[in-house]
Amino acid sequence: MINVTETKTDMDVINKIMSRNQIEFEEINRIVEEILANVKKNRDDALRDYTLKFDRVEIENFLVSQAEIDEAFNNIDQGLKEALLNAKKNIEKYHEKQLIQSYYLKEGKDIILGRLVNPIEKVGIYVPGGSAAYPSTVLMNAIPAKIAGVEEIIMITPPGKDGKIKDSILVAAAIAGVDKIFKVGGAQGIGALAFGTESIPKVSKIVGPGNIYVAMAKKRVSGYVGIDMIAGPSEILIIADEMANAKFIAADLISQAEHDEMAASILLTDSRNLAEKVVEELAKQVEKLERKEIINKSLNNYGAIIITSNLEESIEIANQIAPEHLEILTEDPFAVVEKIKNAGAIFLGEFSPEPVGDYFAGPNHTLPTSSTAKFSSPLGVDDFLKKTSLIYYSKEALKGIKESVIQIANDEGLTAHANSVKIRFEEEV
Amino acid sequence: MINVTETKTDMDVINKIMSRNQIEFEEINRIVEEILANVKKNRDDALRDYTLKFDRVEIENFLVSQAEIDEAFNNIDQGLKEALLNAKKNIEKYHEKQLIQSYYLKEGKDIILGRLVNPIEKVGIYVPGGSAAYPSTVLMNAIPAKIAGVEEIIMITPPGKDGKIKDSILVAAAIAGVDKIFKVGGAQGIGALAFGTESIPKVSKIVGPGNIYVAMAKKRVSGYVGIDMIAGPSEILIIADEMANAKFIAADLISQAEHDEMAASILLTDSRNLAEKVVEELAKQVEKLERKEIINKSLNNYGAIIITSNLEESIEIANQIAPEHLEILTEDPFAVVEKIKNAGAIFLGEFSPEPVGDYFAGPNHTLPTSSTAKFSSPLGVDDFLKKTSLIYYSKEALKGIKESVIQIANDEGLTAHANSVKIRFEEEV
Structure with a gap:
């Protein structure tokens, strides 16, 4: 299943994994172009047609009503609601520290310089539907926008065949302070946010994950509106020494692999003994899991255990890879952190598995993938602020x-x- | 020459001006693809070939030597050198306030969260050659990178036919703290920075302006390396009331128009009297200027004076346009600033003409064009920093x-x- 190698200089396995990416199909590009042009021209009518075609449901009114939101609050499991509220509190607390203020430099009355910080006025958040409808997506995208002071946060998400949105998505949107939710998805939804329709307001920036159609539509409208980064498939890199727990490592590699077949899970360790135990554990654990088919495919294609000569080499390779998620499972993880230059998020020690960060701890789960952590950052409050320079000379x-x-x-x-x-x-x- | 209109609701003139943009030619795209592929494969050899072909000079050693830099310091006009040193001081002082630090949130010994701020390791700066070789480009791009703590700042710029770089460019690079300067330009230069060659190190991010080949090469390598925004043609918008000085306004519109034929210069005023005086002044001043052909073309195509019904309406239109440069020439410019939501840089009052900001005052001159100030910001220290989240749970x-x-x-x-x-x-x- 997983690839095990011990080459120390030959980076072939790593290079293969890190150059995996969503492919742009000519055909998809053509479809996306057509959808965007149609939405620009026929607006709500186009949205209705595409929603019938792709989501198999007739939608008269795209706006989610207060009654629907109230119903979601009634239906949702109370434990889940509490969990979302607690997550919200943590995400807020972490992101509030990112808020920056305008500054001024004055020389008497003769020179005033400044940098004015203003929120982007209107922002659109895309939330996928179906099996990838995650309430955590809503919280992680809406809360930083809210803290930035965005005046209007518009969320769009495709309806199910019953014309409804999942309860946890509506509840997450309400507690995160989303202003309006519309039942529309796909490239047509991105077009609606970029150009505006009778129902849906034009926004200045669009954020949030989506399938290949959504990603290509975002790329297409980028420059005309702002977008967040087009995320590649997700990845985890674990640095472990012989002290680490093979069971935990296997569980964490698998939790990454279950995302989709393109997800990558890599272990770097200087312990052959540990590597062997992890291989055993992987086999044992995968069997019991619901998404085992996806997990096996992902581990086969983009899973790797690399035996390094020492911890220093593991760190060096990690910096070259610049992984989205980096778990450090070594005797003294804090000593390792100091040597990490490139990573999206770092998880330290045995009891900080990636899902704690995905849902709950506070830092954003929208992270730079595919080595882009060398030059880019987790989504944050800054992504919803913009600056204007000010110059006055007497x-x-x-x-x-x-x-x-x-x-x-x-x-x-x-x-x-x-x-x-x-x-x-x-x-x- | 300039278009004068007084329509208040019909935004046709404005829309035409703001939708002007560099067009992507299929043919150019094909050439850029070919150049990038060749540089990736043949590295320095490809750079030598293209430099001979496009810059008409044989370059053996791309790296600018210390002797060449020393010579530039000997040759440069001492007044100009002083001016660049003073500009550097102002740019540093303004940008130093943008430096941000890592932060941590701790709950006893059980939870540690953090946002680690690190500089991008290697950055490439593109500086155009020929008639667009501006020392201010060097200062405005290199100084924020230096303040961010970038370890290695690589600058590339095309050589003249004599194989040399303009003195003021070399001096600006030296005083701004550029680590290495290479004589190579065009799409091949961008390819060298993105992929690395025998002579030129691969960087993680490329910033700086350039012609259509450079812009398309940057777009092409974007995602693989980071890039700053692809700037559109430059623009100025002036809001003036009847108190404003027509002579100054005309001079400022013209100073924008001289950049290139695609530059846009717009005046919004509620005073017909002022509008008429500005038209007269434009005719008078253009005659005396060296670049009058470019200026006339630019004003013809993308110049406009729009007579509004009142100051409020001028402000409203300005916010819709979200101009790169906004001059406010009214009785109380500070009162107007408070109502401006979208602009790259704001210049207040009669004695703060745009060139003060272009060269000297301190704020960056790399600004969001073509209405992108609605969601993006001037180049700053933040563009050279990247963040990593940290999560520890006991x-x-x-x-x-x-x-x-x-x-x-x-x-x-x-x-x-x-x-x-x-x-x-x-x-x-």
């Missing part, structure tokens, strides 16, 4: 520095730039 | 919340996620 202040500006402008051959300063000090004609 | 802490995690995992149908928590509390077999 006449005196401009007079004092005008020669510098003119000199640089002339060097750049932009004489009209120089002129716009000069003209302010010419004698009136 | 056994006790995990025990306390495990039911919540299991409940959400089960609702999401991810039973292996639930299992990775459960297994940690099973009796040892």
Whole structure:
């Protein structure tokens, strides 16, 4: 099932795993283009047609009513509701520390500079439907937007064949402070958020995960509206030494593998003994699990146990991979953290398995995949803020520095730039 | 020359101007693909071939030597050098306030959460050559990277036919703290930074402006490496009332128009009298300027004076346009600022013309164009930082919340996620 290798310099297995990605099919691209154009032109009518075609349900009114939300609160398991409320509290507490304020630099009354921080006015959140309808997606995307001060948070999600949205999704949206929820999904939903329709307001930025149609539609409208990153398939990397518990490691590799067949699960360890135990545990545990078919495919294709010569080498390879999720299961995980340069989220020690971060602890679960942690970051409050520079110079202040500006402008051959300063000090004609 | 209109509801002129953009030519795309593939395969050899073909010069050693930098310091006009040093000081002072630190949240010894902030390790800066070789580009891109703590800042810029780089570019790079400068430009330069060659190190992020080949190459490698935004053509919007000085306004519209034929210059004013004076001034001033051909074309195609019914309406339209540069030339510009929601940079009052910000004041001149200020921000220190989440739970802490995690995992149908928590509390077999 899982690939076991001990090559230390040959990164072939790793390279194969890290270059896996959603493929762009010409055909899908063509369909997405057509859907977007149709939504732009025919608006709600187009949405109704596509919802009938793809979601197999006729939707008259896309907006989820207060009555539907109330019903979801009645139906939901009270323990689950409490769990979501507790998760919300943790996510809020963690993200509130990311809020930044405007700043100013003043030199007397003559110079005022500033960086103004404002929330993006309207934001759209895409939440997948069907088997990938996760309330945690709602919390992780809506709460940072709310903390940023976004005026209107619009959520869209495809309805089931019964025209309904899953209870936990509606409850999560309500507790996270989503302003409006619309029953529409797919590329058509992305088009609706980007262009606006009779029912659905145009937003300035769209965030949230989705299938290949949603991802390509987001890519397509990007630049016209803002988008978060197009996430690749999910991955976990575990660094473990001989002290680590093989049972826990196997469970964590499997929990990643159950996401989908493209998910990657990698163990780096300097202990051959541990590696062998993990292989045994994997076989034992997979058998008992509901999603074992997906798990086996994912481990076969993109699972790997790599035996390294020592912990230092494990760390070096981890930094090269820049994994989305990194678990450190070593004797002193905090000492290892200091050497990690590239990762989306780091989970430390035996009792911090990835699902704690996926749902509950507070940090965002939208993380950079496919080595992009080398240059990008978890979703956060900053993704819903934008900045504007401010420059004020008095006449005196401009007079004092005008020669510098003119000199640089002339060097750049932009004489009209120089002129716009000069003209302010010419004698009136 | 400039378009004058007074329509208040019909946004046709504005829409035409704001939807102007660099067009993607199939042919250019094909060429860029070919160049990137060649650089990936043949590395330095490919760079040499393209440099001979496009820049008409044979380059043996791409790396700019210390002797060349010393020579640039000898050659440069001392006033210009001083101006660049002063600009550097201002840019540093403004951007230093953007540096953010890691934060931690602890609950006793049982829970530690954190957001680790690290600089991106290696960054590449593209600086255009020829008539668009601007030392201000160097300062505005390199200084925020330096403040972020980037370990290695690599700059690339195309050589002249004599194989040399402009003095002011080399001096700006040296004073901004660029680590290495290479003589290579175009799509081949972007390919070199993205893939690495024998001479040029692979970087994790590429920033800086460039022509259509450079822009399309950046778009192409985006995701594989990080990039800053692909900037559209530049634009200025001026809000003025009847108190404003027509001469200054005309000079500022023109200074924008001289950039290139795609640049847009828009005046919104509620004073017909002022509008007429600006039209006269434009005609008078353009005649005297070196780049008058470009200026006239730009004003013809993408210049507009729009007479609004009042200041409020001017503000409303400005927010809809979300201009890259916004000058406020009204009786009380600070009162207007409070109502501006969307803009890249705001210039307040009669003595804060745009060139002060382009070169000198401190805020970055890389700004969101084409209405993207609705969701994006000036280049800043943050663009060179990346964040990693940190999660530690003790056994006790995990025990306390495990039911919540299991409940959400089960609702999401991810039973292996639930299992990775459960297994940690099973009796040892």
